[in-house]
Structure formats: structure tokens, C-alpha cells
Amino acid sequence: MEPLDPDKLPGHLAIIMDGNGRWAQQRMLKRIVGHQRGAETVKMVVEQAHLLGIRHLTLFAFSSENWSRPAIEVRALMTLLKKYIRQETARMMRKNIRYNVIGNRGELPDDVNQALNDAIAETAGNTGMVLTLALSYGGRQEISMAAARVARDVAGGRLKADDVTVDVFGSYLDTGGLPDPDFLIRTSGEMRISNFLLWQLAYTELYFTEINWPDFTINELHKALADFQARERRFGKTSDQITKRSDPLNA
Numbered sequence: 476m477e478p479l480d481p482d483k484l485p486g487h488l489a490i491i492m493d494g495n496g497r498w499a500q501q502r503m504l505k506r507i508v509g510h511q512r513g514a515e516t517v518k519m520v521v522e523q524a525h526l527l528g529i530r531h532l533t534l535f536a537f538s539s540e541n542w543s544r545p546a547i548e549v550r551a552l553m554t555l556l557k558k559y560i561r562q563e564t565a566r567m568m569r570k571n572i573r574y575n576v577i578g579n580r581g582e583l584p585d586d587v588n589q590a591l592n593d594a595i596a597e598t599a600g601n602t603g604m605v606l607t608l609a610l611s612y613g614g615r616q617e618i619s620m621a622a623a624r625v626a627r628d629v630a631g632g633r634l635k636a637d638d639v640t641v642d643v644f645g646s647y648l649d650t651g652g653l654p655d656p657d658f659l660i661r662t663s664g665e666m667r668i669s670n671f672l673l674w675q676l677a678y679t680e681l682y683f684t685e686i687n688w689p690d691f692t693i694n695e696l697h698k699a700l701a702d703f704q705a706r707e708r709r710f711g712k713t714s715d716q717i718t719k720r721s722d723p724l725n726a
């Protein structure tokens with residue numbers, strides 16, 4: 476396994492878990508079997524992120540666009556999500572992990588929302604990793620809803636238009652209060668963002684792997700994190716500025 480520097484891990488890791496359907500189809504299995512195997516990979520990644528001391532893990536579990544899949548797959552995914560949340564809450568408590576959800580929760584079935592409410596309430600006092608599930612989530616939808624909230628606050632006199640800075644606007648997003656992701660992993664060989672965290676990924680390091688999500692192993696996770704650690708994050712500055720900043724003689 477790749478050796479990792481504990482001081483250079485991403486504070487916030489985000490993942491687009493893709494390729495469940497293809498994994499299943501390649502094995503002549505129903506797509507939902509791929510999602511079920513994908514849920515096992517979720518357990519492994521949550522466990523590993525927790526052990527590594529990663530503060531924030533955000534998983535793209537169901538997009539705004541996923542509602543247009545066949546009804547049978549949507550229903551099966553919702554059932555799987557509910558089951559996962561209910562079954563895993565005890566483990567989250569043992570590991571001091573707090574659940575968080577982003578996305579349009581109004582579109583989720585009542586029983587899924589109930590399971591989420593229970594899990595969020597039960598884990599609310601946990602101080603370890605924050606596990607954010609993006610459910611019925613779309614970046615454009617999130618940004619347009621935030622813009623509508625800003626407009627309402629300006630119209631109501633609670634906010635001045637001139638005070639709408641990057642930070643203020645960011646606080647109106649579903650992710651208000653969360654740091655931006657440092658590292659994004661997408662599995663299954665697709666090299667696109669697919670409407671995920673459009674605002675928040677501005678300076679995120681991106682990593683794409685051919686491996687389908689059900690086949691994503693601890694080794695693959697470590698390989699991805701080692702790749703992250705080899706990168707120089709410049710945030711628009713020059714390489715010289717970045718290296719000098721960490722040199723006490725040039726501080």
C-alpha cells in the first residue's frame with residue numbers, strides 16, 4: 476500500500492461514486508446489485524477516512540438528474556439508502572461521525588427523510604468526521620436556490636447587495652459552514668463533474684480512475700491519496716511563492 480503522510484491528507488475528500496451499473500452489467504447482474512456492492516465500498520471508504528483522520532467526507536449518492544432513471548431503479552436506490560442510514564447509525568455513533576445532507580430533501584420520499592432526520596439528530600453531537608451525503612443534489616440547482624435566498628434577503632432589507640461577497644454567497648449554499656473539498660475522486664473512467672459541487676470545486680484537486688465504484692479498494696483509495704500528496708496546490712500563486720511560504724527564512 477502507498478505510504479501516506481498524515482500531515483498532508485485532504486481535510487475534505489469528495490467522491491463521485493460512479494460505475495455501479497456497469498459493474499453489474501459486466502457480470503450479467505441487475506443494476507441494483509451494483510448499487511448494493513457500491514454501498515459496501517461506501518462502508519470501507521467511511522471507515523478508512525475515519526481512521527486516517529479526514530475531517531470531511533462528502534459522497535454524491537443521488538443526483539437531481541438521477542430521478543429520470545427507471546422508477547424501479549430509483550425505488551431500489553431509495554430503499555438501499557434508507558437501509559444503509561438506519562443500519563450504519565450505530566457505527567457512526569461508535570466512530571463519533573456526524574451525518575449531514577445536502578440537496579433538495581423535499582424531493583426525497585418521506586421514509587428516507589425520516590431515516591435521515593433520525594440519523595442527523597442522533598449523530599448531531601458527534602465531533603469527529605462529518606459525513607455529508609449529497610441526495611437529490613445538483614450544483615446548478617443549489618446555486619440558483621442560494622441566489623433566490625440572497626434575493627429574498629436583499630428585498631427584505633436583511634442583506635445589502637454590496638455585501639454579497641464570495642464568502643457571504645457561499646454561506647447561502649447547502650454547504651454553508653463546510654470547507655471546500657481539497658480532493659475529488661471520480662471512479663469509472665468518466666472525466667466530468669456532472670453538476671457536483673460546482674461552486675465548491677473551484678480549487679479542488681481532481682482525480683479520475685478507471686475502476687468502477689464496487690471495485691474501489693483500500694489500495695485504490697491510498698493510491699489516490701498518494702497522488703494528492705504529490706501535488707502542489709498553488710491557488711493561483713506561483714510555485715516560488717508557495718515554496719517560500721513554508722521556508723521560515725522567507726516568512
Ligand code: FPP
Nearest residue numbers: 492493494495496497510513514517536559
Ligand atoms: C453511479 O453509478 C451511482 C449512483 C447513481 C448511486 C450511488 C449509490 C451508491 C454507491 C450506493 C448507496 C449509497 C450510499 C451512500 C449508501 P451508476 O449507476 O451511474 O453506474 P453506471 O454509470 O455504470 O450506470
